[in-house]
Every structure is written in C-alpha cells, then in structure tokens.
Amino acid sequence: QLQLVESGGGLVQPGGSLRLSCAASGFTLDDYAIAWFRQAPGKEREGVSCISSRGNSINYVDFVLGRFTISRDNAKNTVYLQMNRLKPEDTAVYYCARTRDVCGIGMPLREFDIWGQGTQVTVSS
Numbered sequence: 001q002l003q004l005v006e007s008g009g010g011l012v013q014p015g016g017s018l019r020l021s022c023a024a025s026g027f028t029l030d031d032y033a034i035a036w037f038r039q040a041p042g043k044e045r046e047g048v049s050c051i052s053s054r055g056n057s058i059n060y061v062d063f064v065l066g067r068f069t070i071s072r073d074n075a076k077n078t079v080y081l082q083m084n085r086l087k088p089e090d091t092a093v094y095y096c097a098r099t100r101d102v103c104g105i106g107m108p109l110r111e112f113d114i115w116g117q118g119t120q121v122t123v124s125s
Contacts, residue, residue: 002026002114004034004096009119012086016123020081022096022116029053029072033103034079035112036070038092038121045095049081050103059105064090086123093118 008020022034035050049060049070058070069082079096097112 004098004114004116006094006096006116006119009094009121011122011124013125014086014088014123016086017082017084018086018121020083020094020096020119020121022079022081024077024098028074029077029079029098030074031101032098033057033101034072035097035099035103035107036079036081037095037097037109038090039095039118040092043092045109047105047107048094050105050107051079052102053100057102059103061105083121086121088123091121091123093120 003025005023012018031053033052036048037045038048039045048064051058051070051072055072067085072079095116095118097115099112
C-alpha cells in the first residue's frame with residue numbers, strides 16, 4: 001500500500017520547536033518531491049514548504065521563512081519539517097503529500113497524488 005505517514009505533532013508553547021516527520025511506505029521517495037501543507041479550523045489548506053526529489057530545490061511560504069526548515073533523508077525514506085519559534089497562528093493539522101520531481105508553493109492540490117493523514121500541531125501557552 002502506498003502511503004505517507006506524518007508524526008511529531010503535539011502541543012508546544014509559543015517560541016518552542018517541533019520536528020515533523022513524513023515517512024513513505026510502499027514506494028521510494030527518491031523520485032518524488034514532497035510538500036508540507038497545513039489546515040487550520042475554518043481555513044483552506046495551504047502550502048508551507050516543499051522539497052524536490054533531489055533536495056536541490058526548496059521553497060517556503062513567506063510566513064515561515066527563517067523559522068521552518070524542510071529536509072529529506074532518502075535513505076530513510078523520510079522528509080522532515082523542523083519548526084522553530086512557533087507561534088499560535090501556526091496551530092493547524094499538518095499534512096505531507098507527494099508529487100513528481102519538483103514542487104512549488106501554490107501548486108494546485110490536485111498535483112499531489114498521495115497524502116498523509118495529518119498530524120496536529122497546537123501552539124498555546
């Protein structure tokens with residue numbers, strides 16, 4: 001079964017950090033770009049960051065620049081999202097999704113063919 005599984009979410013205080021993981025099973029990540037999205041209650045799903053299949057092209061949405069870092073370890077079939085200096089407005093369910101080769105912020109959701117189930121991130125004091 002082809003799937004992506006997110007983990008690493010939780011409750012953190014403002015200014016804290018979390019590292020999300022997106023583990024692939026049933027396929028090899030090497031040929032795929034992976035993007036992280038998030039969706040807060042009552043809001044549309046939005047792109048946060050994405051990394052190309054080789055890791056040489058990385059994009060971030062403006063409001064996470066300098067705070068979030070995406071990376072991948074193809075040997076572990078996993079993509080990570082390190083989130084630092086978290087803010088209450090970062091509270092959302094975070095999803096990872098795959099697409100071919102390269103991705104960019106703002107790509108239509110239909111371009112991503114496999115999605116994880118999501119992991120909840122709550123930033124609150």
